[in-house]
Amino acid sequence: MTWVVRWRDPGGSQRKKAFTRLVEAKRFAAAVEADMARGQYVDASNPITVVDYARQWAASRPHRPTTARRTAGLIENHIASTRLGRRRLTELKPSEVQGWASDRATVLAPATVRSLVGLLRSVYGAAVLDRIVPSSPVVRISLPRVDRPRVVPLTVVEVRALAEAMPARYRAMVITQAGLGLRIGELLALRVDDVDFLRRTVRIEYQFTSGSKVRSEPKTPRSRRTIPAPRVVLQSLAEHLAAHPAGADGTVFTTTAGTPLGHMYYGHQLFRRAVAAAGLPAGTTSHDLRHHFASLLLAAGESIIAVAERLGHEDASLILSTYGHLMPDSEDRTRRAVDAAWDDGAFSCAPDVPHGLRSPFSH
Known part of the structure; x- marks a missing residue:
């Protein structure tokens, strides 16, 4: 004998399912009724593929x-x-x-x-x-470990060599990216109006995405930012604009035809050739100039919050995980902090304890 359970789904469609045992039919009917009451009903016969x-x-x-x-x-x-x-x-x-x-x-x-x-x-x-499935099967999946190599930032000497290896028209691009920590798309979309020589700042308002020369919003809300411009960047930009005027739309860095540069041309042609000519590691990319910028700030004692803001990062913890090994050694600061707190004359040492090994708890 066959037992058939019939019901209407939330969309009003008639459904049915056959069972060879009454107990299974009753159990299924009760489960469907309960799921409908809880609003958790799903149609197990839905044919849509992954x-x-x-x-x-x-x-x-x-x-x-x-x-x-x-x-x-x-x-x-x-x-x-x-x-x-x-x-x-x-x-x-x-x-x-x-x-x-x-x-x-x-x-x-x-x-x-x-x-x-x-x-x-x-x-x-x-x-x-969407109530197509009751639960996700993507649970407790064992994945390969991601071993992130430590960042070895370019030195000032290496960045200078890289800039010198670029064609004269594009040398300022290396200095600007290294001195402001820009993403490649932000660098390519930079306009004259974004550079305030008087206040010594550069405002990041736009970017070019890969394969496009149409300005779009930066990668994240925090990517829209104002960066303090160091003297080396402002001088490089001033010399560049004097020798190579901006494009008709205000773009700072252009081709000889006056049009904006694309990701491929700058990052894969100009930059790779300069890397080889400067004798830098073959894997060096324009992103390494952002690493250079971040490492200089950390070495100077900038907080990870400030570095994240300068780079346009949403999450400051990424700075710590990426560049933590480059932060100034804090061992001496730890020793000084504890010694300063204890070295206030509140404790005396027993005379029989050798100097340098005295216990602060001996009276």
């Missing part, structure tokens, strides 16, 4: 163009092309997610695997809110 829902999720997100392209690339290359992507969203198990993550770890860097799993976690988080 990749189809991931695409819908990505399309609905307010991503910046660069983030949207990166997200789409992860979905198409590492979800759509795998068995996991073809699975129904409601059927995926944690063990399948773990197998998928382990497989991706064989072809991707550890940090990228973490980003990929984080993306899938967000997709399933949205699916839970």
